[in-house]
Amino acid sequence: MPRTKEQYEQMRNATKEKIQTAAMQLFVQKGFGSTNVQDIADAAEISIGLLYRHYKSKEKLFNELVDFALAGMIQQKEYFESNEVSPKQALDQFVHEIYNDMMTGEQFANLLILMQQSFLTGGGATVNYVEVTRVSEQLFRATARLITKGQEQGQFRSGNPHEMVVLFYSTIHGLAAMKMMLQHNFQMPSPAALTSFLYKEGE
Amino acid sequence: MPRTKEQYEQMRNATKEKIQTAAMQLFVQKGFGSTNVQDIADAAEISIGLLYRHYKSKEKLFNELVDFALAGMIQQKEYFESNEVSPKQALDQFVHEIYNDMMTGEQFANLLILMQQSFLTGGGATVNYVEVTRVSEQLFRATARLITKGQEQGQFRSGNPHEMVVLFYSTIHGLAAMKMMLQHNFQMPSPAALTSFLYKEGE
């Protein structure tokens, strides 16, 4: 008799992970259109045939990676809505996580760049554009509510919450892009600098 | 006898401009690799053949667009170095220009996204990567000097100038990307919000 179900499953999971890691790297680095499946297979150290056993098409692979990013956004949104901590604490912790991630690795930055690519209408991959938009809007709305609450509690500066949200995520996204571009010349700003425009003096 | 030299030149300039406009739109929207020359020709309302009369290759076309962006950066750098106005005035004016551009059109945002694409090593187009890096570094350095001067004059907050520059351009770049992604949901923050982390209170 051959290997057990579990053994086979572990093998499949291992190769799938190799594919995902390689694809993420390349899609972010070169864009969907400029990445070819041969490169992905080479980077994952597998054959093209095996790649196609796991993903019906290059686009399906891309979509799955975008889904990971979406899942992260939904999780974040739910945390923001859980009211476990104060608005400031919630945002500070979020920024702190981003800071750590950006200082040590690039997982977070990669997911953000991937989101940007998926957003570009017909950016090669006809991802579920509607879904991406919906989730983004949800996260934006949840963050805006957090800001509104912070303003009511007097800890946050006044200002249009939606405008502040746009600036907040623009800054984070811009840092991810800049990290990719500058490579070792990139110097991550302190977490406090990223939120200073949100809080009142001395808070 | 046929048309005059000037008439022919004007014809060529007109089609070249149509190509550039169409290509800029598409490269920014879909990325270099996912944009095909047929689409560019269609958008420019010309034939593929004519496109190739003006540009030897898709890559050459892309490179010319990047060169426009580089020229803008060099101009900005020279203005920063000219010492015509105070550091705060120089940066405020820069941000003001960006603000107007982002409120009315997308020329500026497009150029920034294009820069990002050209940066991605081997992003399909093997642009003069060295040149792009050099010019970017020059602009960053000039901006850092401006900040240092502002700090010496006591108008700017203290902090690592390079770190502040990275945050400054990250924010601007992030806004450009966000504008592309959110489309009509994008709300441009006030110019003051973009520079608040640079200046001392009340300045």
Place this chain on the structure above:
DNA sequence: TTTTATAATGAGTAAAAACTCACTCAAAAA
């Protein structure tokens, strides 16, 4: 109306990239 110089065309070609499938490989157990 004819000539002429150059812009403009787009079917055709070559190259690259996505995807398939007939086959081999590996390891557990009989």
Place this chain on the structure above:
DNA sequence: TTTTTGAGTGAGTTTTTACTCATTATAAAA
């Protein structure tokens, strides 16, 4: 050692896309 089953392979096929070139269109002046 043989059998079994599903992972893994990569040359080959199809599809797409960059690029070419023989031909046509245009408008000014002879």
